[in-house]
Amino acid sequence: MRNKITKILENALNVSMRKGQLPEVSLPYIEVEAPANPDHGDYAANAALILASQAKQNPRKIAQIIQENISDPENIIEKTQIAGPGFVNFFLKDALWHEALKNIDEQNEKYGSIDQGGGKKVQVEFVSANPTGPLHIGHARGAVVGDVIANLLMSAGYRISKEYYINDAGNQMNNLGKSVLLRYRELTGEKIEFPETCYRGDYIKEISGEILSREGDKYLKSNEEETIRYFTSIAGQEILEEIKIDLRDFGVTFDEYFSEKELYKNDGVTRLLDKLQKQGFIYSDGETLWFKTTDFGDEKDRVVIRKNGEPTYFAADIAYHLNKFSRGFEMIIDIWGADHHGYMPRMWAGIQALGYDKNALKIILVQLVNLLRGGVPAAMSTRSGEFVTLREVLDEVGKDAARYNFLMRRSDSHLDFDLELAKKQSSENPVYYVQYAHARICSILKMAQDRGVDPPVYADIDPALLDLPEEKKLIKLLVRYPETIFGAARSLEPHRVTFYLNELAGVFHSYYNKNKVISEDQRLTAARLFLVKAIRIVLQNALKILGVSAPEKM
RNA sequence: GCGCCUGUAGCUCAGCUGGAUAGAGCAACGGACUUCUAAUCCGUGGGCCGAGAGUUCGAAUCCCUCCAGGCGCACCA
Structure with missing residues (x-):
């Protein structure tokens, strides 16, 4: 819909220039926005304002020229109207909105899928935590952000591959093996002093215990280096x-797990x-x-190569990114902790040295999570082994609430995650607000069916009956979904x-409270059901992108 | 010391690559369930957009200088 307006505007500008009413100027980006205030039309263009300085003319005058040539x-x-300092406001015919409603119904679960990416191959790499311990709350935010960015791009017409880079080659992994060995010895009765670098979580003890019961204590006498390996x-x-498993229960899956060792x-x-x-x-200092x-x-x-002859993590990482590009990805997205x-x-230096465009690698920084419980900071230290794991969060607050909470802020904004709040089933928790809207609609549709009213098809309704301001607002909001x-x-x-989603749910709830969908008036009922x-x-499609369920009952 | 991120209502945050009167949720207060789900709705109050200077028709948004908080500044990953 917005594209149509953009086209019309573009055309009007070209005509104006050809007629010589406007000087030849270049417009890099034609902006058409949906104004917040309905008095300003359905769409508004600020082209005249942007052109004013280049064309050296009064913006309202320019707007008038544009308007005449539409x-x-x-x-x-x-x-159309000219308003304010020189906006051109467009008011669209009702029939267009009715058409849009029909379109949503026809496209159904495809509504909102757009061809922005043109099938471009894009890789999203995220989480990529060392397998030295369970995922904790800090990883969770990056996991959701990466997963949803991937879903979004898929909806936008990109071909997406989601990848987890397993850092399974470095020192940290060696420390892991050492930690297991120390616990193993401890279990056989030895008294152990644990160094600072070792992992202390209970999961280490479990693994040591399993090895011990499965294979006995034969590793006490074996070569230490080999055993650690x-x-x-x-x-x-x-x-x-x-x-x-934790990721799967969190709704996050990957297409590839790429091992650093393989590299x-x-x-x-x-x-x-x-x-x-x-x-x-590359140069050497000896x-x-x-x-x-x-x-x-x-x-x-x-x-890139250390004194001891070992390559650094950085060296491997450039090699990894080169590998990504050589697999044919045109754009690479990395999700990192801030x-x-x-x-x-x-x-960026790495990929540019290899001849790739800096813009081909997008890096999304995800700010750290500040974990709270009832407003008080919850302890989060990996060293002591006392950290809140993703598993605990999942068990306590559930997948939907956890995911939604992580998606309520811009990625580069710090996030307070309050466990008490996130699991509360109250108005303080926005995830239910949206889900509830969906459940309500399901309930209405079910009620209609119970009363023998079939789900309406477009041909049988009169969309002109949907002429309340709230109804128009709702339709326009639905049209904005693909634009979103x-x-x-x-x-x-x-x-x-x-x-x-919050806005859509809000407008719906308000509409619901003021108006009955199902009434004695059959024609009105049909239109409103539609x-x-x-x-x-739209609620379903958007929630699906977020990886949050759309319950039919609550 | 240098670099990156953040600073908007009492709190938590949006503000769509410079636009029209700066928004939402929570908290506070007052209302609405014999009705398709009250996990909802309606109303009220609340602001020097961290500070200062600049760019222009126009700045929360862009440039510069400060201030405050967070995070980095490895031959760790």
């Missing part, structure tokens, strides 16, 4: 399985370094190899969908 071949415009792989696998097996890192060397981005990331605006160069923001310039998806996908901002059905379609 042609409307499809006959969709009721009227073995324990690392056992523990890593087991923990990863737990992580997958080394295939010489990915060596080949990457050769490539960079040939391009002249002991270590450096990558000239400063050539691309990083504040200092970065080590504490990694300092890492961005060197990552467009904006959210373009800016990679899932919270926009959440805010949209409207309410359309609202349900």
Whole structure:
């Protein structure tokens, strides 16, 4: 709908210029917005205001020229007006809104799917936590944001692959194996001093216990290095399985799990370094190899091969990103915790050195979560082993409320997550507000059916009966849904969908309280049932993108 | 010290790549259930958009300088 207006406007501008009424100027971006105030029309354009300085003319004068040159071949415009400092406001014909309602019904679960991406291959990488322990609340936010961005882009016509990068090669993994070994020894009666670097959670003890009961105490005498390697792989696998289960119950699934170890097996890192060397981005200081990331605006160069001959995490990470591109992805999205923001310039340096556009790698920073319980900070230290896991949050507040809460803020805004609030089934908890709207509609439709009223089809209703201001507002809001998806996908901002849902639910609840859908008037009932059905379609589609269920009863 | 993020109503936050009178939820107060679900609705109050200067027709939004909070500044991941 907005696109149609944009076209008309574009056309009017071109005509004005051709006639010489406006000087030839370039307009980079034609903005058409749905104004907050209904008096300002259904859509409003600020083109005249933007052109004013370039064209050196009074904006209202320009608006007038534009208005005079508007042609409307499809006959969709009721009227236009010039208002304020030079806005051109468009009022559309009612028939257009009725058409839109029909369209929603026809498209049904496809409504809101748009062809923005044109099938472009995009990869979203997120979570990517070391398999050294269960996921905690901090990972949860990134998991939801990544998952929903992926859903959004899918709706917007991109081909999406969701990937989890398993950091299963570094020191941390070694510490994991060591931790399991120490617990193992402890279980056989040895007195153990645990170093700071070790993981202390109960899950370590469980894994040690399993090994002990399955294989006995033979590893007490084995070569320590080999044992640690073995324990690392056992523990890593087991923990990863737990992580997958937690994610699945959280509604998050992946298309690929990519192992850092595989990268080394295939010489990915060596080949990457050769490539960079040939391009002249690598230099040696005698002991270590450096990558000239400063050539691309990083504040200092970065080590890629350490003094001990081992590649750094960074080296592997560039190799990994090269691997992503070589798999044919045209755009790559990384979801990171905000504490990694300092890492961005060197990552961009990496891909630019390899000849890729900086814009091909989008990095979404997700701010840390401030976990509260009834307003008081809840303890969250990994060291002591006393942290709130994703599993605990799931068990306590449930998937829907947890996901919704994480989607209520912009990603780069700090988030207070209050466990007490999130599980409260009250008006303080917005997830129910939206779900309740859906349940209510289901209830209405069921009631209609019980009374022998069939779900209406468009041909049998008179949409002109939907002429209350609230009804028009609802229809216009429904039309804005695909536009919301467009904006959210373009800016990679899932919270926009959440805010949209809240607004839609709000307008519906208000309408519901004031008006009866089912009444003695059969024609009116049919029309309203049709409207309410359309609202349900949008609620379902949007909730699906958020990965939140749409219950029929509450 | 340097870099990134944040600062909007009592609290938690939106504000759609510069637009029309700055919004929502919660909290507070007052109302609405013999009616399709009261997990809802209606109404009231509440603001120097952190501060200051600048850019222009126009700034919460962009530039600069401060102030405050968070997070980074490894041959860790």
